[in-house]
Amino acid sequence: MIFRMGEFFNGPGGLAYGAKMAAITDRSGEEYKVEHVWANDIDESACATYKHNILKNHQEAIVYNQPVQELNIHELADIDAFSFGFPCNDYSIVGEQRGMTGDYGPLYTYGVKVINYHNPKFFIAENVGGLQSANEGKAFINILRDLASAGRGYNLTPHLYKFEEYGVPQARHRIIIVGIRKDLGLDFKIPVPTHSGNFVTAREAIENPPIPDDAFNHEFTKHSDKVIQMLNHIPPGENAWYExxxxxxxxxxxxxxxxxxxxxxxxxxxxxxxxGSGGGGTHVYHWAEPRALTNRERARLQTFPDTFEFLGKKEKVRQQIGMAVPPQGSKVIFEAIFKTFAGMEYDALEQSDWWKGLGIDFETETQLSLKV
Structure with missing residues (x-):
């Protein structure tokens, strides 16, 4: 079973690369995988990276480098699967959390339009953990309601994935909403963490194996003498405010x-x-050497292989890496989806502990059937 997949807000292709790695074969020998058909992003460098790494063997696939608002959704090729990591700027706890009142918050609705028109068998929507609290929680409720009622209707399984629990050497927490079309009668379950209490460390990710000096995207940052001196006084795990x-x-x-x-x-x-954003001081800093990580080292923390080449200027590459979904995290979720369609058992959580203590009755508030 090959799922023809479309994607909005594709970035460099973290979700897509994880999907490519997740192909499975059932007991009868049938393979379950995705075939990327089209994608969209406003960032030119991200589109170039996506084409170079995700679509290099798919000559007929198209990346639309333009604002999502300008796309004619009716002209996009038919798809069976859809993914969209809609912009998180207005939901991040680091920002103002303007939610639906911001410039980026409402962009998820263009994903809803795709689902309304194409009725894919499944979709994946991704955003930051701050989504749950934006606009006093109302934004999240609206998004769930719109996704569940889109097209022919979808059963949703939202969860706050802590990717370090799935083999990603980074404390990266993201809300992933998996939607499977109701008429298919399938029951998606949240895959059990594979690395609870056995996390992959920063050292393991960056040093095993060593990065070759001539590796792609491995340029070092030049620091002022003052920054180098300051870093020399900051122990591993501490920051600029260390006493x-x-x-x-x-x-x-x-x-x-x-x-x-x-x-x-x-x-x-x-x-x-x-x-992926911010100026000096936000580049992630080595524990032993007084310097920022290279983009290649940052990419390893995001679980991109060294063969994955990011295109664009150095700061554009830094932005792409920081905004991406870790492919290893994406792979775990796509594998669980494929096994759901194949009728294969996998270790899954009985319920999501994330919902406990949120104080929201999702069944009542959204009138939806959610997996909690």
Whole structure:
């Protein structure tokens, strides 16, 4: 069974690469996998990276490099599967959390339009954990309601995935909503974490195996003498606000002090969250060397293989890596979806503990049948 897949907000292809790795074969020898048909993103560099890595063997597939608002959804090729990591800018707890009132918050509705028109067998929607609290939780409820009632109707299984529990060497938490068309009568379950208490560390990800000096996207950042001196006073796992930093090297910052500013990795723990935006101090810093990680090292923390080549200028590459879904996390979810369609058993959670304590009665508030 080959699922013809379309994608919005494709970025460099984290979701898509994970989907490609997730192909399975059932007992009768039938293969379940995706074939990428079309994708869309507003960022030119991300589209180039996606074409280069995801579609290089699919000459007929198309990447539309334009605002999603300008696409004619009726002219897009037929699909069986759909994925969209709709922009998180207005839902991230790092930002203002404007939610539906922001410029990016309503963009998920274009994904709903695709589902309405194409009625794919399944879809995956992805966003940051802050989605649950934007607009006092109302944004999340609206999104769930719209997705469940789209097209012929979908059974939803939303969950806050902590990707470090699935082999990603990074504390990266993302809400993933899996929707399977109701008329198919299939029951998707959340796959059991594979690495609980046995996390892959930053050191393992970056040093095993060593990155060749001539690896793609492995350019080093030039730092000022002051930054190098400051980093030399910050122990692994600590940040710019560490009290051992001499006064003359301290940052002069008023107001909120973000914990990841000039934060050095702890070699024996997963990395903190890799981000794609922000200036100096947000690039993720080596535990032993007084420097920022290279883009190749950052890509390893995101579980992109060294053969995955990001295109564009250095800062554009940094942005692509930081905004992507870790392919290893995507692979786990797509494998579970394929096994659901194949009727194959897999280790799954009986329910999502994430819902406990949120104080929202989703059955009542949304009038939906959600897997909780």
């Amino acid at each position: 051992g930093v001499p006064e003359h090297l301290r940052l002069k910052v008023k107001g909120a002090k973000l914990s990841q500013i000039y934060k050095r990795l702890h070699p024996n723990k997963p990395s903190y969250t890799v981000t």
